[in-house]
Amino acid sequence: MKRRDIFGKWFIIAFLAIGSLWPGGHEVKADAPVQVVSAAGGDAFGIAAWSDGTVAGWGYNKFGQVGDGTSIHQYIPKKIAGLAHVTQVAAAQSTSFAVTAEGEVWAWGQGYSEYVNDDPVLPFQKRELPSKLEGLSDVASISTNGSAGIAVHKDGTATLWHIFYDSDYIKQIKYVPLKGVTGIKEVQIMGSKALLLDQNGKLSSLNIYNDFYGRYRTENEIKEPEFLKADVSRFAISWRDIFLLSKDGTVLQLNEKSQKFTAVSGLKGISDIQTGYNRLFALKQDGTVWQWNYNSGSKAKPFQVKGLTDISAIWGTTGQTGFALNKKGQFLAWSSEYNAGLATGSGTENSGSNGSELMITPVQQALSWKVNGEDINFYATSGLMDNKLYVPYTSVFEAMGVSISHKEVKASDPKAVPRSNTEWSFAYGDRNVSIVQGKPNEVYFNGKKSGAPAQIIYMSNSTLFPLEIICEGLGIDLKWNKATGEILIQS
Template sequence: MWRSVFGKVKNVRRISVRGKWMSSGGTSVMSFGDGSEGALGIPTSSVGIGVDIYEPTPIPALPSTVVSVAAGHYHSLAVTSNGHLWAWGRNNEAQLGRGPTSRESWNEPKRVVGLEHVNVCGAFASGVVSAALGDDGSVWVWGKSKRGQLGLGKHVTEAIKPTKVEALSGENIAKVSFGWGHALARTMDGKLFGWGYSADGRIGKMGNEIETSPLDSTVGNNSQHSNSDLELAEKRVLEGMEKENNMPIIWEPCLVEELHGVQVVDIACGLDHSLILCRDGTLLSCGSNVYGQLGRGRLDLGIFPVDMKFSPVSIAAGLGHSLSICQLDGLSDVSLGITNIASWGWNQSSQLGRPGPGDGPALIDGLAGENPVIVSGGRAHSLALTSKGELWVWGSGKNGRLGLGSSVDEVEPYYLDSLEGFQILQAVSGFDHNLVLVAG
């Protein structure tokens, strides 16, 4: 059941939390979802690597001093109050910062080696690369990426240990966001840098012209494709594979010139698209629009405004969908002073949390009156944390990625009441797994 903004009756499905406990003081991290790559951090003796977790479950190996968490596509990171960084999950590309390891040990959280001299205050990750943000604004990266995502210079595709991104030296970096092959970084004073795979203008116009990716980025959204369309898309993918040795790559971070003089306050990268929120409230998008994830009628390649009639305050991106927390002041007396989430893009698994077309932003009715303050998107699911400290989930339930004790999809936001009684500080999604930071 759902109530209107005048009063909501929450769903009451009860799920126990396996081994529910809280540390005496400090914090703890819980995880749930796909365990195939070890990103859940649950001991092998408890569940075995590769086992999915369907309910929020504490990660016992982490210290009680974690202050923030980050989720890559298949691995996880945690920052502690004393500036240490811990990592666990997939390590085929050395993204854990601990050297080569056996797959059986991927799910063991361990401190990243090589950052002992860095006071880490933030962490970010993609599928193949991890990054740490120092309290001096420096950025350190490690992993493997043939698409230039490391940002360490021409043809540098591997960094086994954390390495400083010298091209950003002197810049006070506040946030980094990674897609599959591209990256954006925002400075404290609002400048925007981009690097990596640059097709479709996903990091702005780098060079004289924008090169398109093998997939047509200017047509198609959530509509059904004909067989001829699919054959054409397959042909483009095959052609793109042949061009792998001549990909459009920006090997080091460069200023996004289109935004010269514009202050950027938030960034979010999906698989192959980007969202950029400006201080004046304008939300911009660029990159692939195969699923309508750019949220605009203008289909030109490049950085252009999202067709947004709300007031965005923060943004997030899943694989092919986009999310924005919006301030609703002034829309009506009932809505005064509250927020909701606008969603658009790929909606095959209900990751937008609402019905209807996904090629333009629309509010999620199921979150009306809940006042979300944090939003995150995965491969085909989404989650939101409200000002009351309640976690809501929706989209694909496969592998337990919604934490509701089943594999059932949820077409509308569903209250995760198994975390009731916990003080939730942060919640983030990887591709198919989730991390929740709770107070002790």
């Protein structure tokens, strides 16, 4: 199987429901779960801020954009260490940011999370954890296009920031106050410009990038903002495509050639808009969600995303995925790309009016691990398959006192190909669980064949084992609170 196919397969099984939406599993009584307050995503990864001030990240992680301090892909949301009191997250391409209640901005991912050399556990995959942007303070909200960002301060002013390299090729972060910008409610970057929405619903444009020199403008080069003839409640941008939400609930799109706004047919009674890659997401006042794949042909029209009802908030990404929060507090994701990595799973498959297929999946709460009362953290990803927990070789087993070994055994059928299979053994005290790989796999408890189903999944950076079956066979107690993500193991 190709690496991309494996990657897509594991995202299909990774994001299962919070709470008790699916039966099965050994779980304790569910506590009241925290809710998502902000979500964002880039290319095949996502981040979310929760009502307890924590942040979780998951997905494609080559540049450390998940925020766990590695470049290992994380197929289950993972809590990001060192972040607290977060009120908003933002992401684009391969970078991530968070804003705290104190007005701080934290950054990680491409350009911000450099490699950490000579780490004894991860010599080639260790990345820096999120770092605070020291040049920003009293920030209310931020936006980013991946290479730069703009912070709106609590007093309504704004600051542009971006990475640049000096004459000695030393990386620095430059902060550029946007002069003449006051009373700002929201700002986003559109190509070489910044679009700003003030508290009165007035929209203005500011040129922030020098196309001739190929760099962001200095403070002295930035001119006063130019007001556009639009009176809106909010706006959404995908690269150079801009959409406006009018105060009457209709949606307008900017025509680049005529520089005029035209109404998007079929969208009325809209309360919020967001964007993905070449798609517009719209939340109606009745709690339904609509999507428009506006670059898929002249006949493409907005269609309802079936399965998303009673929605109270939506968020966009720079990929093909959207996020939603329903009135029950469930955090959902939907996507039309098999390998999007954010929203595929055993959810509802939908066909829009333009033939697009969407999959809706509740996003799993970030998992936390305690073994014999001690917190356990590990680098490689955990996983979920058929609502069962899977963990890597270097995870909880050592803390549990479980020893692992493997050997090659001859196939029971002499005509079988291959002629031998790998047998993994997990020993604890006088008990043993063995999994012999084959078609199908065979599970043995103390040498006696069991009918328990078990998979061993080989990933590009780890091997994942079925934790619950192993604990059952070894007599180790495991409790999983699916509402909070807490997993308690007592050996």
